[in-house]
Every structure is written in C-alpha cells, then in structure tokens.
Amino acid sequence: MTVRPQRARPGSPELQALVDELAERLGRSVAVDDPLVRMVCTSRHFGDEDPVRIGTLLQGRADNATIRYVLAQGVTQWHRAGFIDGRDDLGLLPRYVVPLRERGHLLGLLLVVVPEKALAEHETRAIARAADAMAAQMYAEHVATDTRRADERDLVLELVGTDAATRTAARRRGRELGLLGAAEHVLVTVVQLGGAAEPVRHSEAALRAALDGFRQTRSARGLIAIGTERATMLQLRDRPPGPDEVAAQSARVLDELRTFLGPSADPVVGVGGRHAGPDHARTSYEQALVAARAARRLPALRRAGDWELLGELAVLFQLPEHALNTSLVPRPLRTLTEAHGGDRLRDTLRCFLEHAGSIPRTADALGIHRTSLYYRLRRIQETTGLDLDDGAHRLTLHLGLRIEELLAPGADGAA
Structure with missing residues (x-):
C-alpha cells in the first residue's frame, strides 16, 4: 500500500486569484496554508524562494520538521499578524504570518516570504485587506465542506452504532450513495487522543489530516468520523490487510499526529478485526476499542494495538476498568512473588510457560543447566501448591502473569 504525505485540499480558483493578486x-x-501548515494555494516565485518553499511545491507539503517548527511558534493561537524567524538548518526564510479567522474559526495561515523581516506600511495594509477577503472566501468553502463531513460522520457512527435497525438503514443509505460499494472486507480503526492541550478545532483537523491518506488507496476506500478527541475510520477492502500493513498504517497515523499536535496529545491507535463486509462494521469497531485500550496500557505495543495480535489479552481488556486490579492475580502467583527469590522463580515460570513447558528450550533460553531448571520448577510447585503438569494449573499461572503485565507501573489507565 502506497500512502503519500497528505496536503490540504487545493484551494478554489477564487482563493488562488486572491493569492496571485496579493x-x-x-x-x-x-x-x-491550512491550520496544520499544509499548502492550500501558492503564488509564483519572486526570486525569494527558499528550500522549504521549493520542497513544498514538489511534495505537496512541507517536511515534518518544518511543520513542527512553525506550529511551535504558536501561530494557530495568534490573533494578529507577526513574523516567524527563519531557520538556516531547515532552509526556511523569515515569513510574515497572518492567521485567517472568520467567526471564531481559524481557517488557515497567510504566509509572505520576507527575507529582511520588515514590511512597509502600504504592504501591511495590502496584506490585511487581502487576508480579510481570503478568510471570507475560505469560510464559505469551509461551511460547505463541513456539511459533507457531517453527513459522512453520521453515516460512520450509524454503521458502528448499537442499534441494529439504524445500522441496517445506514448500510442501505451508504449503498444508495455509492459509498459502500461491493467490498468484501471491512476494517475499523479508532484513534484516540490522551490530552486536551490543543484547541478542539485544531485537534479535529489533525485527526482528519492523519487519516486522510488512508481514505482512498489502491486497496481500500475509507469513511471517517471525527470527534473532539477521537476519530473512527471505516475501511472497505477487496482483501483483508496483513499485520505488517496494519502496523505501517498505525505508525504513519501516530507520526502525523505527533507532528501536528506534539507529544502532549499522547495518541493511541486501535485496529479491529478483519470481517466480511460492512454488515460486521460494529464488531470490528468494538474490537478496535479494545485494541486502543490495550495500546494505552501496554508500553510494548508502542501506542498501536491490533485486535488480531492481542491473543488472550483481548479477553482481559474487555473487563471493566475497575475490575482490572490485583485481586485478579491468582493467590498462588502472589505467594510465589512474596517468596524468597520470587522474582527469579517468576521469570523462570514465565519462560517455562512461554516455551510450552519444554525443558530443553526453557533451559537454553535461561542459559542454565537442566538440573538447575528442574530444581527451580520443584520450588515453584512447592511454593504455589500447583502442579505444572496440569493444564488447568498452567493456565491459571500463565493468565496471572498476563494480568500482572497489565497492572505493571508502566501501564496507563483506561483509554
């Protein structure tokens, strides 16, 4: 699957004319640019082009380092025009930046290359007049776009909602509108933000930008519903994606969100199971929520959970949050932990269970002689009172170890 860095939607002819005139x-x-510093419209060069401008024209958007730098200047919170300094290491000349606002909405950023970082009064007046006209034009386009997006959001939320009749009606409407087609597979991805440091509109724009690259690919057609701190993407596919493709998609989404929002947003991605057709979108959605919860709790997942790779953890993560506490850890395992040398015995037990009770493989993995391994296993049995040759006893201990992983200090709270 090829996904290119996403730029904002190209500006209208009316907006382009205003840019060229100025x-x-x-x-x-x-x-x-849009509020995420992705190019919407640009004029011709006047001998003041820099590497960032040239690269943006070639790639459709600035590189992530430049985007992070510009956003770090706080331009999305500005209410008046100002300069941002250039950065030689980025190939960026100074720019005069005007936030384009209309009726409380930040619609974009007007950027003028000013190498000398000084403008005459007649220039700032011309820029201010043009900015007002651009903001008005962008607001009219924004209203029309918002209506379409609201319709798409409603359709997605109905397709994954709890009411069966509503889901049936939504599938019918989606097919009538040509949005669902005859795809054989459905996959739902949920993206959640952990912090609320950014303005709501900026967070929503970042979520949309991070997912837009997967709306239409060679192997998938997507529908997206954006909320204040959560996004849901329903993908229709001719074939189910493999784990590597899902992992690459999740990593790309997380990278984009960190670029647009910074580390404080603390995003996680949860990917549901692959199912046959949109009739099962609800099931994939529920599984995606479980995977997102796992992604927030388990550091090893690196903020991206895939339902189909969770194994037995998928069952545990469907327990209510209040139930995920130390009372779930079996008493024999707690006794082992409290015993002398308990940490070493627990590590031995985990290795033994992970290797399906194979003495040779466990001894090799631990780097110890088999005699030493037998001694440790006897101690484990004596301390816990459980028989490691008994499948039910093994399951009790293995499940207990998994629960301890979920309760480890590095795991977060509920997603």
Whole structure:
C-alpha cells in the first residue's frame, strides 16, 4: 500500500486569484496554508524562494520538521499578524504570518516570504485587506465542506452504532450513495487522543489530516468520523490487510499526529478485526476499542494495538476498568512473588510457560543447566501448591502473569 504525505485540499480558483493578486502587488512569494501548515494555494516565485518553499511545491507539503517548527511558534493561537524567524538548518526564510479567522474559526495561515523581516506600511495594509477577503472566501468553502463531513460522520457512527435497525438503514443509505460499494472486507480503526492541550478545532483537523491518506488507496476506500478527541475510520477492502500493513498504517497515523499536535496529545491507535463486509462494521469497531485500550496500557505495543495480535489479552481488556486490579492475580502467583527469590522463580515460570513447558528450550533460553531448571520448577510447585503438569494449573499461572503485565507501573489507565 502506497500512502503519500497528505496536503490540504487545493484551494478554489477564487482563493488562488486572491493569492496571485496579493503576490503581484507585493512582489513577494505568497502562500496560504491550512491550520496544520499544509499548502492550500501558492503564488509564483519572486526570486525569494527558499528550500522549504521549493520542497513544498514538489511534495505537496512541507517536511515534518518544518511543520513542527512553525506550529511551535504558536501561530494557530495568534490573533494578529507577526513574523516567524527563519531557520538556516531547515532552509526556511523569515515569513510574515497572518492567521485567517472568520467567526471564531481559524481557517488557515497567510504566509509572505520576507527575507529582511520588515514590511512597509502600504504592504501591511495590502496584506490585511487581502487576508480579510481570503478568510471570507475560505469560510464559505469551509461551511460547505463541513456539511459533507457531517453527513459522512453520521453515516460512520450509524454503521458502528448499537442499534441494529439504524445500522441496517445506514448500510442501505451508504449503498444508495455509492459509498459502500461491493467490498468484501471491512476494517475499523479508532484513534484516540490522551490530552486536551490543543484547541478542539485544531485537534479535529489533525485527526482528519492523519487519516486522510488512508481514505482512498489502491486497496481500500475509507469513511471517517471525527470527534473532539477521537476519530473512527471505516475501511472497505477487496482483501483483508496483513499485520505488517496494519502496523505501517498505525505508525504513519501516530507520526502525523505527533507532528501536528506534539507529544502532549499522547495518541493511541486501535485496529479491529478483519470481517466480511460492512454488515460486521460494529464488531470490528468494538474490537478496535479494545485494541486502543490495550495500546494505552501496554508500553510494548508502542501506542498501536491490533485486535488480531492481542491473543488472550483481548479477553482481559474487555473487563471493566475497575475490575482490572490485583485481586485478579491468582493467590498462588502472589505467594510465589512474596517468596524468597520470587522474582527469579517468576521469570523462570514465565519462560517455562512461554516455551510450552519444554525443558530443553526453557533451559537454553535461561542459559542454565537442566538440573538447575528442574530444581527451580520443584520450588515453584512447592511454593504455589500447583502442579505444572496440569493444564488447568498452567493456565491459571500463565493468565496471572498476563494480568500482572497489565497492572505493571508502566501501564496507563483506561483509554
């Protein structure tokens, strides 16, 4: 699956004309970016182009380092125009930045390349007039786009909702609109933000931008529902994706969100099971929520959970949050932990169980002689009172070890 870095939707002819008119009047390069610093419209060069501008024109958006730098200047919270400094290491000249706002909405950023970091009064007046016209034009386009997005959001939420009749009606409507087609497989991905440091509109825009690259690929068609701190993407596929493809998609989404929102957003991704057709979107959605919960609790998952790789943990993560506590750890395992040398015995037990009770493989993995391993296993049995040759006893101990992983200090709370 090929996914290219996503740029904002190209600007309308009306917006492009306003950009070109301002650039010609100033004799300077001008661009309009969306609130995530992705190019919407740009003028021709005036001999002031820098590597960032050239790279943006070639790739459709600036590189992540430049985006992070510009956003770190706080431009999305600005209410008046100002300069941002250039960065030689990024190949960025100074820019005069005007936040384009209309009726409380930040619609984009007007950027003028100003190498000398100084503008004449007639230039700032021209920029201010053009910015007002651009904001008005972008707001009109924004309203129309928001309506379409709201319709798509409602359809997705109905397809994964709890009411069966509503899901049936949504599938019918989706097919009538040509949004569902005849895809044989469905996959639902949930993205959750852990912090609320960013303004709601900025968080929503970042979630959409991170997922837009997967709306239409060679192997999938996607529908997206964006909320304030959560996004749901329903993908329709001709074939189910493999674990590597899912992992790459999740990693890309997380990378984009960290670029647009910074580390404080603490995003996680949960991917549901692969199922036959949109009739099973609800099931995949529920599984995606479980996978997202696992991603937030288990550091080893690196903030991305895949239902189909969770194994027995998928069952544990469907327990209520209040039930995930030390009372679930079997008493024999707690007794082992409290015994002298308990940590070494627990490590031996875990290795033994992970190797399906194989003495040779366990001894090799631990780097000890088999005689030493037999001694430790006898101690484990004596301390716990359980028989390691008994399948039910093994299951009790193995499940207890898994629960301890979920309760480890490095695991977070509920997603």
